[in-house]
Amino acid sequence: GAGVSQSPxxxxxxRGQDVALRCDPISGHVSLFWYQQAxxxxxxxxxxxxxxxxxxxxxxxxxxxxxxxxxxSVSTLKIQRTQQxxxxxxxxxxSLRAGxxxxxxxxxxxxxLSVL
Amino acid sequence: xxxxxQPISMDSYEGQEVNITCSHNNIATNxxxxxxxxxxxxxPRFIIQGYKTKVTxxxxxxxxxxxxxxxxxxxxxxSLSDTAVYYCLVGGSGxxxxxxxxxxxxLTVLx
Numbered sequence: 669g670a671g672v673s674q675s676p677x678x679x680x681x682x683r684g685q686d687v688a689l690r691c692d693p694i695s696g697h698v699s700l701f702w703y704q705q706a707x708x709x710x711x712x713x714x715x716x717x718x719x720x721x722x723x724x725x726x727x728x729x730x731x732x733x734x735x736x737x738x739x740x741s742v743s744t745l746k747i748q749r750t751q752q753x754x755x756x757x758x759x760x761x762x763s764l765r766a767g768x769x770x771x772x773x774x775x776x777x778x779x780x781l782s783v784l
Numbered sequence: 785x786x787x788x789x790q791p792i793s794m795d796s797y798e799g800q801e802v803n804i805t806c807s808h809n810n811i812a813t814n815x816x817x818x819x820x821x822x823x824x825x826x827x828p829r830f831i832i833q834g835y836k837t838k839v840t841x842x843x844x845x846x847x848x849x850x851x852x853x854x855x856x857x858x859x860x861x862x863s864l865s866d867t868a869v870y871y872c873l874v875g876g877s878g879x880x881x882x883x884x885x886x887x888x889x890x891l892t893v894l895x
Binding site for chain 1: 818826
C-alpha cells in the first residue's frame, strides 16, 4: 500500500472488554513497531517485530497486552480486559530493513482507544 | 537510553526562521539524531536526520556541533501549517526501545 494503515480509527470499549487493533505496514517493510501515545505526551515504545519475530516486547505495560505478526506483514495488537488507563492513541510504524534503528519510520494515523 | 531534552513550547510568526534545540548529553558514538513532526490526529512524520555537522533537505536544516551533545532543527520561513509538535530522537545503534520520543516541542505559528 501507499502508507501504513491502521484500523479502526476510533474504538470505544467498556472496561473489561477485549479489543484488537490492526496495522497494515508498507509492503515489503521488515520492521514493525507499536507505540502508545497518551494525551499530550510523546509516543511510548511498546513492541518491535522483525518479520514475524517479536524481538522486543519490553514496552508492553502488562500481560494484558499481546501483539502478533504471524505472516510478517499485518500486525494485531490485542488488549485483554481493558482498563481506563489503557485509553490512548496506539500508533504503528514500519521501516524497510531489519535492525537498522536509525532508519526513517513511517507511521499510521493511529487508533484512538477510549475505555469507558 | 539516550535521553533528550527539548523546550515544551515555542511561538513564532509567519515568515520567521524557527530554531528548536534538543539536548542529548549521553548520545552514543553510533547514534543518529532524527526529527519528526506530528500534527493532531496523525502519526509522526520524518523531517530530517543527521550524524554530525549540517544536513539540509527541502523542508529543514539540522545543525549538530562537534561534541554531538545537542542538535538544532531549523525551519526557514515558517507558515501557519508548520504548527505542530516536533520530536527529537536519538538512537539507531542499540535496540528498538531506544527510540524514545520524549514530550516534544509544541510549535505555534501565529499570523
